[in-house]
Amino acid sequence: MVLENLIVNNYLRALIILIAFFMIIKIIVFIIEKIVLRAAKKTKTEIDDKIIRKINKPLSFLVLIIGVRIAILELSLKEDTAITISKIISTILIIFVFYLVYRVIDVLIENWGRKWAKRTRSTLDDSLLNLSHRAIMIVVFVIALLYILNFWEIEITPLLASLGIAGIAVAFALQSTLGNIFGGISLILDKRIKVGDVVFLDQDTKGTVLDVGLRSTKIRTFDNEVIIMPNGKLADMKIQNIALPDSKVRVVIPFSVAYGSDINRVKKIVLNEISKITEQRFESIGP
Numbered sequence: 001m002v003l004e005n006l007i008v009n010n011y012l013r014a015l016i017i018l019i020a021f022f023m024i025i026k027i028i029v030f031i032i033e034k035i036v037l038r039a040a041k042k043t044k045t046e047i048d049d050k051i052i053r054k055i056n057k058p059l060s061f062l063v064l065i066i067g068v069r070i071a072i073l074e075l076s077l078k079e080d081t082a083i084t085i086s087k088i089i090s091t092i093l094i095i096f097v098f099y100l101v102y103r104v105i106d107v108l109i110e111n112w113g114r115k116w117a118k119r120t121r122s123t124l125d126d127s128l129l130n131l132s133h134r135a136i137m138i139v140v141f142v143i144a145l146l147y148i149l150n151f152w153e154i155e156i157t158p159l160l161a162s163l164g165i166a167g168i169a170v171a172f173a174l175q176s177t178l179g180n181i182f183g184g185i186s187l188i189l190d191k192r193i194k195v196g197d198v199v200f201l202d203q204d205t206k207g208t209v210l211d212v213g214l215r216s217t218k219i220r221t222f223d224n225e226v227i228i229m230p231n232g233k234l235a236d237m238k239i240q241n242i243a244l245p246d247s248k249v250r251v252v253i254p255f256s257v258a259y260g261s262d263i264n265r266v267k268k269i270v271l272n273e274i275s276k277i278t279e280q281r282f283e284s285i286g287p
Contacts, residue, residue, distance in 0.1 A: 014071035021067025025060045032056050047111045054103040062096045065089060091148055098144035105136055134214055183231035184214050193217070193241055200240035205229070 032052060040048040069089040077085070109132055149156055193199055193209050199219065200206045207221035217234055219227045257266050 010075050014074045017071040017074060018067055021064060021070075024067070025063050028063060029056065029060055032059075047107065050107045050111065051104055054107055055100050058096055058100050058103065062093065062100070065093055065096065069093070087152065091151065094148055094151065095144060098140055098147075102137060102140040105140070106133060109133070109136065183233075183235035184212060184217070186235050187212060187217070187231060192239055197241050197243040200242070201229070201234075201237055 033056075037049065037052055040052055069086065072082070072085055072089065075082075113132065146156055187193060193212065195209055195211060197209045198207070199209060201219075205219065205221075205227055207219045207227065210218040210220050210226065213231075215231060217229050217231055219229060221227060255270070
């Protein structure tokens with residue numbers, strides 16, 4: 001190499017390579033922020049803008065890791081040590097590559113899902129979109145893990161077979177967790193509750209639904225406290241959803257008046273009191 005002829009010291013060559021790749025990162029960031037993003041803003045779609053913003057920093061780290069790997073090759077290390085370090089850095093590279101893939105897929109599904117959700121009146125697709133983000137992350141993580149194991153020459157087939165047997169034991173151990181996950185899916189598919197609904201579960205659990213997650217549901221009470229309810233338990237409970245079938249609510253207020261009272265005046269007073277109670281009710285529920 002030309003660099004070896006110019007610089008004899010291995011450590012100095014490695015340092016120069018790191019500095020060079022650091023400068024390359026600065027140039028890449030400058031090009032992305034000043035040129036690529038400006039060009040992306042001129043297009044009709046926003047998906048390219050989102051992808052560029054998502055992969056900007058991970059791509060810079062990826063280039064830096066490549067520089068570190070090349071710099072280490074310049075050092076006169078023992079063969080076993082050099083191979084181990086090279087594999088470790090390559091593993092980090094694989095992780096970053098899969099992370100970049102995840103960010104791109106996540107943006108694509110987010111963009112497609114939001115467009116699809118706007119075309120429908122139902123809020124079911126919004127809840128499924130939130131679940132899809134978590135599902136994508138799990139799928140990409142599993143694929144990356146299997147690829148890394150194969151890279152380290154670890155036999156995957158026996159591992160998958162053992163996982164099948166261990167999966168049964170894990171399923172029993174995580175029975176409550178799996179019950180919560182399937183409970184959350186059933187809540188979303190049955191459209192029993194959605195974000196923004198006001199629900200009454202029991203005497204101590206009343207409030208507005210903040211989030212329907214994969215494992216639990218968050219409910220903000222009228223005292224501005226957050227209750228986290230497992231979905232498995234919530235799916236088996238009797239839920240009084242005052243937002244269904246519509247937002248109208250009937251309130252029964254027992255009262256009595258003395259004989260000989262003016263009927264018209266009583267009606268006027270009752271209507272005023274009902275109006276005040278309704279306003280207080282909606283203020284306590286909050287946005």
